[in-house]
Amino acid sequence: MLEKIDHIGIAVKSIEAARTFYEDVLGLTLEKVETVKSQKVKTAFFRLGELHIELLEPTDDSSPIAGFLAKKGEGIHHIAYKTDNIADQLEKARSSGCKLIHETPVPGAGGKEVAFLHPKSSFGVLTEFCAKKG
Numbered sequence: 842m843l844e845k846i847d848h849i850g851i852a853v854k855s856i857e858a859a860r861t862f863y864e865d866v867l868g869l870t871l872e873k874v875e876t877v878k879s880q881k882v883k884t885a886f887f888r889l890g891e892l893h894i895e896l897l898e899p900t901d902d903s904s905p906i907a908g909f910l911a912k913k914g915e916g917i918h919h920i921a922y923k924t925d926n927i928a929d930q931l932e933k934a935r936s937s938g939c940k941l942i943h944e945t946p947v948p949g950a951g952g953k954e955v956a957f958l959h960p961k962s963s964f965g966v967l968t969e970f971c972a973k974k975g
């Protein structure tokens with residue numbers, strides 16, 4: 842079952858350049874910066890109430906975020922839903938005919954498990970499920 846929107850992912854060329862906007866203009870606090878090697882991405886999380894804004898910067902040219910930036914430029918990359926059971930959520934999506942990017946969860950930022958649905962199956966919005974490990 843989905844519990845809430847966990848975070849909104851925003852692709853940027855440079856976290857260092859973008860953080861000024863989130864900190865100085867919006868007044869959000871940077872909680873943590875973390876590199877997720879498996880996704881070839883550097884992430885920065887800003888908290889806003891129950892929700893986080895996740896900035897995503899590619900760590901090299903073969904990163905999926907580098908591909909996104911080349912194709913679409915900077916902007917909203919994905920919406921992440923927190924679920925109490927990521928395997929159930931994936932099964933429900935699969936059995937409904939959705940194309941999955943991850944058949945099984947992969948390690949994400951913050952020690953979470955994450956899995957993505959293909960945006961072609963979710964009306965143009967790259968959709969992430971995330972769950973605490975365990």
Ligand code: ZN
Pocket residue numbers: 848850895919921969
């Ligand atoms: Zn995310």
